[in-house]
Amino acid sequence: MSIPKTQKQWVITSKDKDFDGLVYQDGPVPTPGDHEVLVHLRGASLNYRDLIIPKGEYPFPINLPVVAGSDGAGDIVAVGSKVTKWKKGDKVLTLFNQGHQRGDLDIKASKTGLGGCFDGTLRQYGAFAETGVAKMPSNLNYVESASLVCAGLTSWNALYGLKPLKKGQWVVTQGTGGVSLFALQFAKAAGAIVISTTSSAEKAEMLKKLGADHVLNYREDVNWGETARQLTPGGEGVHHIIEVGGADTFTQSLSAIKMDGVISVVGFLGGRAPKDNILEALSRVCTVRGVYVGSLEQLEAMVAEIEKHDIHPVLDKKEFPLEKAREAYEYMWAKKHIGKIPIIIE
Structure with missing residues (x-):
């Protein structure tokens, strides 16, 4: 041509x-x-x-x-x-x-x-x-x-960039945006247990079809973070949280995270001004990590996993x-x- x-x-x-x-x-x-x-x-x-x-x-x-x-x-x-x-x-x-x-x-x-x-x-x-x-x-x-370029790689980095996700671990995803849906798909491909949050019954059904093990409606359950924690064995909390809501959801993420777990902050759809003192991460003994997409090396690893599991973006x-x-x-x-x-x- x-x-x-x-x-x-x-x-x-x-x-x-x-x-x-x-x-x-x-x-x-x-x-x-x-x-x-x-x-x-x-x-x-x-x-x-x-x-x-x-x-x-x-x-x-x-x-x-x-x-x-x-x-x-x-x-x-x-x-x-x-x-x-x-x-x-x-x-x-x-x-x-x-x-x-x-x-x-x-x-x-x-x-x-x-x-x-x-x-x-x-x-x-x-x-x-x-x-x-x-x-x-x-x-x-x-x-x-x-x-895949931004949303896919961001979720991959969140799950594998610091403390790589392992089979059987628990993950929280928030909503039905691109990053959250990729995180759900990647986590299920890895054999993780996923709790997803959403605002409607229609979206909840879609999340279940993608493999979410538990779906929490954050409009009906304003304390969904504690609910998520109680779903985990012994109420210890989840290993990874993909945090996209910012000011609106960070309190609940802190409630849901387990000791030494990772909250990956990838967005601020609910506002940038935090309603919580970030020092609460100390009392929770967790890592709060900002994620700015990822590297070529991570992109190539993600592509290989997508081919292996025949993952298709939503x-x-x-x-x-x-x-x-x-x-x-x-x-x-x-x-x-x-x-x-x-x-x-x-």
């Missing part, structure tokens, strides 16, 4: 509460450098971070203007002269922090996030370092693969073409979605 000179892309030009700083425009198709690959992006998905960047609420560095989006998957259509890892035709997905290859995240790597510091994936073509992409899972399509029933990505932003902001929102790129 011939590679065009220009492409369609969504660029964050400014911060505005109504997404008015998110602009659909023409842009050049980049030429890959010596150590880069050019990817014809075919699928993307959205994360909560994608929404709060144009709204000016993102707590990490950004460089405006920037092409929006971090989640992408597609086909390599050109390679730089010194690329050895890939060839034309390879199917790949993007690495969120392009500089985070392995081990601990550092300041330098934290400033290489797609769709914030580096141009992202809501476009037709993107040039990425050959170390900034990973092999697509053989059992997934483009949009399913794209959904995608929302509504798909959006690239040109209607702003509508996808508004749809997600209104909390109408379940799982990951698919964006189709031609």
Whole structure:
């Protein structure tokens, strides 16, 4: 196929509460450098971070203007002269922090996030370092693969990055967003026992179908953290909690965690200001850990596990073409979605 000179892309030009700083425009198709690959992006998905960047609420560095989006998957259509890892035709997905290859995240790597510091994936073509992409899972399509980039890898890092999850351990997931659903699927694949929280009977049924062993309705049980603790043997508490609610849920997470357990803080959907003194982590003798996605090494390990267990991401029933990505932003902001929102790129 011939590679065009220009492409369609969504660029964050400014911060505005109504997404008015998110602009659909023409842009050049980049030429890959010596150590880069050019990817014809075919699928993307959205994360909560994608929404709060144009709204000016993102707590990490950004460089405006920037092409929006971090989640992408597609086909390599050109390679730089010194690329050895890939060839034309390879199917790949993007690495969120392009500089985070392995081990601990550092300041330098934290400033290489797609769709914030580096141009992202809501476009037709993107040039990425050959170390900034990973092999697509053989059992997934483009949009399913794209959904792994941020939410999937974040949940994988939460479960395996500090104290690796073991068979028979207990895990709490919160809600039906992308990170939480991936955590549920990964935990069940590992033989863990999962307690999931939700707000409706309909969502509870979906969580049970995905394998949740217990589902707690947080609207009906405001002290669900203690309920979760009492479900565990001897009332000792759970080993891992995927904390996405922030101010609204952190109290309950502290109630549910076992001694020496890990609360992985991956979001703040209920607000950023904590209602609890973080020093309570001392009385609970637990670890509270912030998780900022993960490394290429972790991404490759996650892909292998997804292939091994034939795990398929939960995608929302509504798909959006690239040109209607702003509508996808508004749809997600209104909390109408379940799982990951698919964006189709031609």
